[in-house]
Amino acid sequence: MSSSSRKKKTILFLAANPKNSTVLRLGEEVKEIADGLQRSKKREKFQLEQQWAVTPRDMQRAVLDYKPEIVHFSGHGVGEEGLALEDETGQIKLVNAKALARLFELFMDRVECVVLNACYSDVQAAAIAHHIPYVIGMKQAVGDNAAREFAIGFYDALAAGESIEFAYKSGCVSITMAGIPEELTPVLKKKPENSDQETAEQEIVPAIDNILEESSSALANARSLPSPPVPLLNLDNPEGSVSLDSPLYIARPPIESECYQTIAKPGALIRIKSPRKMGKTSLLQRILHHSREQGHQTAYLNFQSADGNFLGNLDHLLQWFCGEITNELNLEDRVIDYWKQGMGSKQKCGNYFQRYLLATITTPLTLGLDEVDRIFPYPQVAQEFFGLLRAWHEKGKNEPAWKKLRLVISHSKEVYIPLNINQSPFNVGLPIDLPEFNYQEIVELVQKHQLNWSDRKIEQLIEMVDGHPYLLRKALYEIARGYLTLEEFLQTAPTEEGIYGDHLRYHLINLTADPNLEAAMKQVIASSVPVRLEANLAFKLRSRGLVKLLGNDVIPLSNLCRLYFKDRLGVH
Numbered sequence: 001m002s003s004s005s006r007k008k009k010t011i012l013f014l015a016a017n018p019k020n021s022t023v024l025r026l027g028e029e030v031k032e033i034a035d036g037l038q039r040s041k042k043r044e045k046f047q048l049e050q051q052w053a054v055t056p057r058d059m060q061r062a063v064l065d066y067k068p069e070i071v072h073f074s075g076h077g078v079g080e081e082g083l084a085l086e087d088e089t090g091q092i093k094l095v096n097a098k099a100l101a102r103l104f105e106l107f108m109d110r111v112e113c114v115v116l117n118a119c120y121s122d123v124q125a126a127a128i129a130h131h132i133p134y135v136i137g138m139k140q141a142v143g144d145n146a147a148r149e150f151a152i153g154f155y156d157a158l159a160a161g162e163s164i165e166f167a168y169k170s171g172c173v174s175i176t177m178a179g180i181p182e183e184l185t186p187v188l189k190k191k192p193e194n195s196d197q198e199t200a201e202q203e204i205v206p207a208i209d210n211i212l213e214e215s216s217s218a219l220a221n222a223r224s225l226p227s228p229p230v231p232l233l234n235l236d237n238p239e240g241s242v243s244l245d246s247p248l249y250i251a252r253p254p255i256e257s258e259c260y261q262t263i264a265k266p267g268a269l270i271r272i273k274s275p276r277k278m279g280k281t282s283l284l285q286r287i288l289h290h291s292r293e294q295g296h297q298t299a300y301l302n303f304q305s306a307d308g309n310f311l312g313n314l315d316h317l318l319q320w321f322c323g324e325i326t327n328e329l330n331l332e333d334r335v336i337d338y339w340k341q342g343m344g345s346k347q348k349c350g351n352y353f354q355r356y357l358l359a360t361i362t363t364p365l366t367l368g369l370d371e372v373d374r375i376f377p378y379p380q381v382a383q384e385f386f387g388l389l390r391a392w393h394e395k396g397k398n399e400p401a402w403k404k405l406r407l408v409i410s411h412s413k414e415v416y417i418p419l420n421i422n423q424s425p426f427n428v429g430l431p432i433d434l435p436e437f438n439y440q441e442i443v444e445l446v447q448k449h450q451l452n453w454s455d456r457k458i459e460q461l462i463e464m465v466d467g468h469p470y471l472l473r474k475a476l477y478e479i480a481r482g483y484l485t486l487e488e489f490l491q492t493a494p495t496e497e498g499i500y501g502d503h504l505r506y507h508l509i510n511l512t513a514d515p516n517l518e519a520a521m522k523q524v525i526a527s528s529v530p531v532r533l534e535a536n537l538a539f540k541l542r543s544r545g546l547v548k549l550l551g552n553d554v555i556p557l558s559n560l561c562r563l564y565f566k567d568r569l570g571v572h
Contacts, residue, residue: 008047009112011037011155012068016054016075016085018092023452026074029117029148033072033155040159053086056095060103069112070158071104074147076450077118077138084118097127105131113164115154117147119247119450122187129189134164136171139187141247143448146182149174179253181286184245235449235480238473241281244289248448248473249282250441255432259283259408260290262430263366266403267396269429272410275545277470278434280410284368287408291366296406298366299328303374311374314381318349318388325367331360346388353392358401366406373411387423412543436467436548445472449480457486464493466558468545474499494563504564507544511569518569521546525562525571530555 013033015026030050037046051062054073063071076084082096101124104111108131116125116137125137136154138147153174157167168188175183236242242249262268270287272280281302288298301324303311310316322335338352358365369389375382389409395402409425421427437445442462446453465471478484478499492498496505511518520537530553533541538554541547546561547554556562565571 008045009070010047010049010066010068011070011072012062012066013048013050014054014059014062014071014073015050015052016073016083018076018084018086019090024075024144025148029074029151032148032152036152036156037159040156042159042161046159053090055086055088056093056099059085059095063103063107063111067107067110069110070115071111071113072115072117072151073121074117074151077116077121077124079120080123083116083121083124097124100124101127101130104128108132115151117142117151122189125187125189129191131191133191134168135189136168137187137189138185140185140245141448141450142182142185143180143247143444145178145444146175146180146185149178149180150186179251179257181249181251181256182247185247235477238470238477241285242279244285248445249286250437250445250448250469252435252437252441255283255434256286258430259287259432263287263291263296263406263408264294265406266364267393268406269393269425270408270432271426271429272408272432272434274412274434275543276412277468277545278436279469280412280434281370283432283434284370284408284410288366288368291364291406294364296364296366297329297361298368299325300368300370301325301328302370304371306374312378312381314384315345317375317381317385318345322349322352325357329357329361329365331357346384349388350392353405354401358404361404364404364406366408368408368410370410371412372409376411383420383423386425387420390423390425390428393425393428437469437472438467442467442472445476449476451476451480453486460486460490463559464490465560466548468558471500471503471558471560474503494560494567500560500564504560504568507546508565508568510544511546511565517541521565522569522571524554524556525566525569 011033013030015030017024017026030048034048037043037048040046049062049066049068051058054062054075073083076092078084078094080096082094083100085093085095087093104114111132113134114125114128114132114136116128116135119138119141122137122139125135129135142150150171152171154167154171156174157170158164162170165188168186172183172186175185236246236248259270262270272283274280285300288300291298301321305324306317306320310320319335319339322338323333326333326335334356335352338348338356341348341351343351372386375385389407392402392405393407396405397403407425407429439458439462443458446458446461461472461475465475475484475489475493479486479489484499489499493500494504495501511521517537517540520533521541523533524531524541524547530550532553538547538549538552541554542549546557546565548557556565
């Protein structure tokens, strides 16, 4: 071996994508890694070796033969149950954390870093880190695109001569730069330095003799059990917003990046509008999270939490509003002090914000006001309250105190209240009208649920529920858990027996309570072509998520709506 080759660090890329698992684009990942190394000024210092369709024995032999400094695994992971390698027939073969830890213990004097680019692999990373200086895993499910972006950023930095810790941070930044909200998923584990390390290893890792060949038939069988299945994912319940740490959030570029750029500006205002269950709150929470990462104070207020008697009285509403924001900021409540002054309610509220809240905090303040349409049924209060928000936004353009304030407003219904064009916050700022998921976003969501579906199966799902985020997540949640097949879903979805029974009944009750709206929906359902409705009726149906607009006309949102309401409303 030449002296120059001795100086090279070997990166061993191990890939496994069993036949009975979701198809991953691992070829693109290794190509990007190879291209990055080739572009680097220090390319002569790295040698990339590849091993595909890796079995447990292949993995052990590859590490033994290539003697790598860096070992990179790309494929599937299922948490405590292990990494999904392949058996001799190409099916899933699980290797758990204990086995992997003992394998890398044999090479602890040579291997510097192990990268496990697979879902829920932080369990394995923690075990391996008892022997290897640096180990990177994923603390939750990771999307194919995010995993690839991390690998690109990581190896680009290594090839530029940076440290492993720097490269890890570079990989996370690459995920962020790509507009994917999964930058917190990769985790870096470092080898402990305490004296009890050996004892800890013994507790974690038993003998290796039979672990590497441990059967994984339990996983494959569990996927075929009718009930109850063994879950492969810690799936979030699809009801409500998508939590910040959930891997199931689907970004809709360029919406997120536009919101993040806007909220950084003094006096910013963002308006999020969409029908119910389309993801408004999930987006709003991510804007607030991004603001906190930029050093802002944030406060979230959902108007569903307001007592009904507050909404019809401006003075009561503004006192409640000030008190809730104060509580969110963990400040002393001084509302009563400011309300003693002899002036109008709006002026008291403005003084409370300017002279107390904004004067007390030293950083920008981002307010997230969710479901403000609860105020719409009270026209006089709505005019005054929204006029106040517009006035604050205008002040934020010039007055230093108000430049601190940034507003994010979310609502489902169209704004029917007669607001003066110069007093409304609904015609200024950044408007965001959340769309349904497109085809690629639906494919990504299916993959995140680890469903290995053909294009035709995905098309069948879309034909039933279109791109509606909640309807898609609800279906995939039940199917991925094994409680429902796609065929059963397609048969029962548009009935009250199916998984959308409560959702559909809710809409039916609201429709039949408004004869004009019911008649409009019947007209839409009965027609095979787009229908022209009165603007008021069209927007009300759209706000409820029952139709979508095609120019000035409407059609049913999905086949689900058409089939269910055709039956329940007696349309022939």
